Amino acid sequence: MRALARAITLVERRDPSVRDLEAALRTQARAPGVAGFTGAPGTGKSTLVDAVVALLRQKQRSVAVLATDPNSPFTGGAILGDRIRMQRHALDTKVFIRSMGARGHLGGLSLATREAIRLLGAFGFDEVILETVGVGQSELEVAAVADTTVVVLTPNLGDSVQMIKAGILEIADVFVVNKADIDGHLRVIAELRAMLNLAPRQGWKAPIIATVATRQDGVEQLWEAVLAHRRHLETTGRAKELAEKRLRDETAEVAAELARQRARQALEEDPRLAERLLEDGTPYRTAEEILKRSANR
Ligand SMILES: Nc1nc2c(ncn2[C@@H]2O[C@H](COP(=O)(O)OP(=O)(O)OP(=O)(O)O)[C@@H](O)[C@H]2O)c(=O)[nH]1
Ligand SMILES: [Mg+2]
Structure with a gap:
């Protein structure tokens, strides 16, 4: 216990x-x-x-x-x-x-x-x-x-x-x-x-x-x-469907959680990234870049 x-x-x-x-x-x-x-x-x-x-x-x-x-x-x-x-x-x-x-x-x-x-x-x-x-x-x-x-x-x-x-x-x-x-x-x-x-x-x-x-x-x-x-x-058969749907939902949540952790880390550790982000003034390009990098790790 x-x-x-x-x-x-x-x-x-x-x-x-x-x-x-x-x-x-x-x-x-x-x-x-x-x-x-x-x-x-x-x-x-x-x-x-x-x-x-x-x-x-x-x-x-x-x-x-x-x-x-x-x-x-x-x-x-x-x-x-x-x-x-x-x-x-x-x-x-x-x-x-x-x-x-x-x-x-x-x-x-x-x-x-x-x-x-x-x-x-x-x-x-x-x-x-x-x-x-x-x-x-x-x-x-x-x-x-x-x-x-x-x-x-x-x-x-x-x-x-x-x-x-x-x-x-x-x-x-x-x-x-x-x-x-x-x-x-x-x-x-x-x-x-x-x-x-x-x-x-x-x-x-x-x-x-x-x-x-x-x-x-x-x-x-x-x-x-x-x-x-x-x-x-x-x-x-609804039980099986529900279990499968939950696993998908949960996977999406876990993926989001991991991505967020990595994004925070990248923004903290890479000053160039943070600098360019300020230049852009919008998050999308930097966010994509972080996800790409994260995928290549
Ligand atoms: N008369 C009467 N009172 C009840 C009954 N069931 C619960 N109560 C009373 O209602 C009050 C609230 O009961 P809880 O079980 O704490 O209610 P709850 O929904 O868990 O409350 P929260 O967790 O605060 O949302 C307590 O004083 C219980 O004794 C019932 O069947 N009849
Ligand atoms: Mg209660």
Whole structure:
């Protein structure tokens, strides 16, 4: 576990040694199932994830939770309330809980998260659960990495279904209406269903699961829905397509990261280059030159 934690810190920092580590681990790696939980702050994501972890442990599945916050600097594993909340799993070696951030690192969080997921696979974890912390692009980042995206809504918080952010409907594979112990949950479910019927998605119809995370109600159904979606991906060949697309995306991100490092280095180390750049007043010629040089190395 210590080794895993350290390796993930390297991944967060985008440390060059990650490359060797990955190569060494590749033979052992097998892909864990990845489910991402997203939704507005306070909807109960952490409580739900904690309940799912408990369920998975009953089923003898090992599980890693990555709480990702694209707006934070890398964390080195420090985690706030969530670790306390999930503390009942602290002594269980088949549960790994970790927060990750990657502000200021090119490729952002999705690249670091993908690498962390590969590491978790190499360390033998069966399931990986991502929880987004914070708002903004995080939903989309999670959807780009997870096999199954779970969008968590609640009856309160004023997040009436009409206010669901554009884009959320398309990324949700499973909807959860959590806090179903609060008045108004039936209305939210009805509104959501009506909205989904207006804009049906091809192939997979995202189910709506009502849960009371604090009592673990509905958590079994929620996990069943995640597994049903996973089977759907497998049987339609979509899983393979997604894996291939991710590898292409990730390769483009890694290439961009390497190119940026080399460009910075060239501009620092070669005064002639920097001088000509100033003469040009625009970056294109110099950028091309740097890429050419980099290719010839
Ligand atoms: N009534 C009720 N409260 C709940 C339920 N699930 C979670 N809560 C409460 O809602 C609050 C927020 O729960 P969290 O699990 O921290 O929510 P979160 O989505 O992880 O929040 P952030 O990580 O801050 O975005 C806590 O006080 C929970 O106890 C539920 O099903 N019913
Ligand atoms: Mg949380």
